[in-house]
Amino acid sequence: ANIQSIMASEKQVNILMQLLDQALAEVDNIEGKLLSYEEMLQSVKEQMDQISQSNRLIQISNTNNGKLLDEIQFLV
Structure with a gap:
């Protein structure tokens, strides 16, 4: 059960990292638009x-x- 918990936790961390990468990409996109x-x-x-x-x-x-x-x- 402990290994399964660790594996599930690792999977969640990977998902979180992907979401953070997407958020950073969106921030870069918005920053570019704001600069424009x-x-x-x-x-x-x-x-x-x-x-x-x-x-x-x-x-x-x-x-x-x-x-x-x-x-x-005046002159005229």
Whole structure:
């Protein structure tokens, strides 16, 4: 009975090891996806920063155009 108990225990340990290997593989898979998502989000952030900078420049240009128009109207 003792040998059977040891054999059953060894079988359970092997099953547990297989499950742990599968879990580690899944963790690696998820980690890869998260890395990919992080890269995509970084790209989106950079694009948003560029758009924000463009908007600031457009606002400055609009302000300058308004001032220029006021000066032209004052002179005319």
